[in-house]
Amino acid sequence: MTERYLEPHQARKRPATPFEDLLGDSIERAFAAGRHDLPSLLDYLNMAGPPCPLTSGEWNEQAYQTLMARLGE
Template sequence: MLDRYLTPCYLEPHQARTKEPTAYENLLGDSLERAFASGIDTLEPLVEFLNAQGPQPLTTDLWTPEVLAAELSRLAAE
């Protein structure tokens, strides 16, 4: 009977999403997940990983720390 009064204390994975991710967003997310799974947890190696594995950034030919920060900020604001 108490179960109906208990609510989960976490955010549902897609609760805050306003639209389906684009193919580019899915590729970027997959690459970030692979990088984190391989133990990469700092910015410079992450940028190197993305430049080697893709996807290519939308605004330039190569990822830099500044390009990655701007892209993650842009995606978070959507």
């Protein structure tokens, strides 16, 4: 019998960039701190970083959603 396991990076087409690693780590820390809704997640990112590359550094809902869509392509 062959066991089927999820490969966590099975959809990845390339290695993560340093920015993507930092963003992922910050999002994980925000979730661990109980920030599960978008406004509180964005507050955390604005406090802890990394800065948003689509704006002057400030995270907002539009920039976050646009960046997540790009990263998901």
